[in-house]
Amino acid sequence: EGPIDKPKKPEDISDKTLPMLAEFEWTTVDIEDNEQLEDVFVLLNENYVEDRDSEFRFNYTKEFFKWALKCPGWNKDWNVGVRVKNTGKLIAFISAIPVTLRVRSNIIKSVEINFLCVHKQLRAKRLAPVLIKEITRRVNKTDIWQALYTGGAILPSPIATCRYTHRPLNWNKLCDVGFTALPSNSTNAEMVAKYTLPKVTATPGLRVMEEKDIEETLRLFNRYQERFELVQNFTKEEFHHWFLGGLDSTSSKDSNVIYSYVIEDKDGKITDFFSFYSLPFSILNHSVHKDLGIGYLFYYASDADFNYAERYNEEATSKLKKRLDLIIRDACILANNSKMDVFNALTSQDNALFLDDLKFGSGDGFLNFYLFNYKAFPIHGGLLSNKSNDVEKRSNLGIVML
Numbered sequence: 001e002g003p004i005d006k007p008k009k010p011e012d013i014s015d016k017t018l019p020m021l022a023e024f025e026w027t028t029v030d031i032e033d034n035e036q037l038e039d040v041f042v043l044l045n046e047n048y049v050e051d052r053d054s055e056f057r058f059n060y061t062k063e064f065f066k067w068a069l070k071c072p073g074w075n076k077d078w079n080v081g082v083r084v085k086n087t088g089k090l091i092a093f094i095s096a097i098p099v100t101l102r103v104r105s106n107i108i109k110s111v112e113i114n115f116l117c118v119h120k121q122l123r124a125k126r127l128a129p130v131l132i133k134e135i136t137r138r139v140n141k142t143d144i145w146q147a148l149y150t151g152g153a154i155l156p157s158p159i160a161t162c163r164y165t166h167r168p169l170n171w172n173k174l175c176d177v178g179f180t181a182l183p184s185n186s187t188n189a190e191m192v193a194k195y196t197l198p199k200v201t202a203t204p205g206l207r208v209m210e211e212k213d214i215e216e217t218l219r220l221f222n223r224y225q226e227r228f229e230l231v232q233n234f235t236k237e238e239f240h241h242w243f244l245g246g247l248d249s250t251s252s253k254d255s256n257v258i259y260s261y262v263i264e265d266k267d268g269k270i271t272d273f274f275s276f277y278s279l280p281f282s283i284l285n286h287s288v289h290k291d292l293g294i295g296y297l298f299y300y301a302s303d304a305d306f307n308y309a310e311r312y313n314e315e316a317t318s319k320l321k322k323r324l325d326l327i328i329r330d331a332c333i334l335a336n337n338s339k340m341d342v343f344n345a346l347t348s349q350d351n352a353l354f355l356d357d358l359k360f361g362s363g364d365g366f367l368n369f370y371l372f373n374y375k376a377f378p379i380h381g382g383l384l385s386n387k388s389n390d391v392e393k394r395s396n397l398g399i400v401m402l
């Protein structure tokens with residue numbers, strides 16, 4: 001396991017941008033300039049990832065981009081765009097953010113590549129590989145040589161593969177828009193009843209995460225994710241950004257992109273936390289519904305299985321399962337109260353312990369994780385190797401990507 005390419009230095013890397021088609025030009029998108037952020041929002045809102053039947057498209061908000069792209073250590077040169085020379089229209093985008101990864105016992109300074117998007121009408125021009133090479137050049141100039149990215153498409157050798165799962169919250173709307181269908185042996189009323197949740201949460205000591213919780217929650221989180229083989233290591237500043245929306249209160253804290261909660265026991269100790277982010281889908285050409293509210297399970301941690309020397313023994317696992325059933329069900333309740341219509345999760349982390357009992361259904365999508373310029377043995381993403389749809393196994397994948 002380790003880097004694939006022979007070690008290079010930033011001075012070995014060209015200072016010049018890669019050749020670009022004559023009618024287009026490179027641009028570094030200034031995401032602190034509201035107009036340029038709007039360009040990114042419009043480009044992705046009209047041209048980014050859709051579901052297989054092109055009924056839904058991601059609807060990343062500008063607040064989401066501020067949260068996702070302006071994390072501690074963000075580099076303004078890493079928001080790379082391509083504009084039409086004559087009109088200035090943004091027709092392609094790709095981004096990188098700095099992350100510290102741990103792959104088994106190796107700590108890797110890396111970036112996460114996200115939001116690669118080429119305008120629908122320019123798909124045949126082979127722009128994506130040029131965007132990837134250009135952002136690689138810009139990242140290499142800062143002496144970083146590894147990258148993590150995800151994709152639905154099957155590219156050579158993912159380091160891990162997870163399945164999409166969905167927990168319906170507003171079953172009627174999901175049925176109306178064609179995301180779910182009425183099973184032949186059920187009535188509408190039965191399906192609504194199956195997914196109905198109370199308005200109030202059940203976990204004693206559950207409350208919104210605050211500044212004062214950061215250090216203790218980060219300690220809990222670091223201990224909890226020790227067992228995973230691929231994780232992101234967070235500094236305190238990074239933890240603050242990703243779970244409380246960062247220092248500047250104008251960003252995601254107010255517009256509700258990230259929702260983070262802690263569970264405090266009677267002695268004031270934080271025993272668990274969970275978080276989810278809001279990323280709606282635009283519903284393409286539906287007469288009544290224009291948006292699908294979606295909550296995505298983000299990071300969580302619990303100390304339920306800490307006191308067991310052997311973390312995987314039967315008793316420890318069932319104690320952790322009971323705890324996660326309780327707190328993630330509350331996450332679904334809170335997502336439902338925040339007007340989300342479906343709660344999405346992958347088969348990563350310890351999700352396999354609660355997906356079935358909390359009524360998450362397997363989706364038809366897979367998410368592949370790729371590590372650029374780093375050879376590592378595959379990491380279990382929670383899928384059973386026999387390709388069956390039955391209960392997934394606990395994964396060794398701790399990282400979650402937006």
Ligand SMILES: Cc1c(C(=O)c2nccn2C)oc2cccc(OCCCNCc3cccnc3)c12
Nearest residue numbers: 049051056150151152164165344345346363401402
């Ligand atoms: C996308 C997505 C979907 C859907 O497609 C979906 N949900 C409701 C309706 N639909 C059609 O369902 C999920 C469940 C877990 C995690 C997910 O995504 C995890 C984050 C993915 N990052 C963005 C991305 C998507 C595809 C390829 N690369 C990056 C998803």
